[in-house]
Amino acid sequence: MSLHVIKAGLQSSLQGVPYSGHRHIGMPAAGAADCLSLAFANHLVGKEYGALAIEITLDDAKFSIGKKSTLALAGASSFLRINGSDQPKYEAVAVKPGDIVHIGSAKQGCRSYLALSGTFCAQSLLGGQSTYLPAGLGGFSGRSLLDGDDLDWTDPATMPPPTAPMPAKLQPRITNDFIIRITDGPECDWLAPRSKANLTESVWEIGNQTSRMGISLNGRPLQITGLANMHSAPAFSGTVQCPPNGQPFLLGPDAQTTGGYPRIAQVIRADRHLIGQLRPGGRIQFVAITPKRATEIYREKLVQLTRWAGNIHLW
Structure with a gap:
């Protein structure tokens, strides 16, 4: 176990790049609803802009870390807390086994993206891994995360160098x-x-x-x-x-x-x-x-x- 879901929230799922080139067989794009926030979170942990991350909708969510990693949060969430201590959004944060990660609910806007330096293990099809919820495809068994789920990830071959925090002037202003x-x-x-x-x-x-x-x-x-x-x-x-x-x-x-x-x-x-x-x-x-x-x-x-x-x- 690399990540244990304590509270999944209203709708949390694994999302990354959309599916491309399959609309002729009725396969929608899917992928991250806010691709810009996804890209920012991934960049902070040294990953490609479209790598899989956890998309969290409106509600708060809580996770337990199973092994050492680096994480970053971008989007609408009202706070990021590690073991009850507030941490900055749009900044890489080191975590260790046993740490509790709490993502605050969105007071304005709708979705947040939690990226980790490891690569999530997910269902693959049609050259992609994003979750397409209506058909139960991709991601974590094709569905939203549930309380008690355990997600695995593989560590990068080499840990990417630390990424500087995102400048405040570039951070998106999320409103309603x-x-x-x-x-x-x-x-x-x-x-x-x-x-x-x-x-x-x-x-x-x-x-x-x-x-x-x-x-x-x-x-x-x-x-x-x-x-x-x-x-x-x-x-x-x-x-x-x-x-x-x-x-x-x-x-x-x-x-x-x-x-x-x-x-x-x-x-x-x-x-x-x-x-x-x-x-x-x-x-x-x-x-x-x-x-x-x-x-x-x-x-x-x-x-x-x-x-x-x-x-x-x-x-």
């Missing part, structure tokens, strides 16, 4: 209010003119129907003037659909690969990690930009991030 940039979706012209303006002029409240599969948005209903029933078409994490009730639905990493609702917008790649921090009761305002500007923003963001985190990739 987000501005998220979008480009037009394939069916954006099906929106009535007033509704198309309303999509970006309104502040949308995040509904209770919120999970890794998708997020319901509540506000002034949108009106579709195009084809009432469309054929199923490709959909991706970050796709904004408009169901018949006019309340948009934002797809998450575990969402289906196709859908039959009009795709009115797409969250830009540079902002997609924010989807992982959306929680019920929070608020979103969309800002429309062009695909060309979306590409420029992504490249600019990578330049800023690589100065500290080295090679990094957002999905």
Whole structure:
């Protein structure tokens, strides 16, 4: 035993890079909902940006360490405590057998990522190991962690050198209010003119129907003037659909690969990690930009991030 789960919390699972190249057989991307926080935690313990870590949702979680390691925490958690003593987030912390790691609940935002210097042993398929919960694939037996679970990891061949703490100015500011940039979706012209303006002029409240599969948005209903029933078409994490009730639905990493609702917008790649921090009761305002500007923003963001985190990739 390398890590014993004392309290798993609301939903904790092993997540890393998404599955790639399998959408034609109906396999969604899955992977970390907030890939940026995952990358930061992994970098602090000397690992690749997409290595498996424990994704912790909303609630607090508690673990017992079974062997010497280094860990780091990034994301929405309110605190990190080792044996009851507060430790800094966004900083590598050494732990030893018997240490109790307590991850605080998220007061703002939704998800945190606990990375360890060892490599988690996990179920492998289709070239990946992230947990796809709806189908029970990958990760720890394809499911969320439960109280009493024991996770194993393999130690690195050589312990990576200590990584400097993440500069405070680079640490993300996690709140419950987000501005998220979008480009037009394939069916954006099906929106009535007033509704198309309303999509970006309104502040949308995040509904209770919120999970890794998708997020319901509540506000002034949108009106579709195009084809009432469309054929199923490709959909991706970050796709904004408009169901018949006019309340948009934002797809998450575990969402289906196709859908039959009009795709009115797409969250830009540079902002997609924010989807992982959306929680019920929070608020979103969309800002429309062009695909060309979306590409420029992504490249600019990578330049800023690589100065500290080295090679990094957002999905």
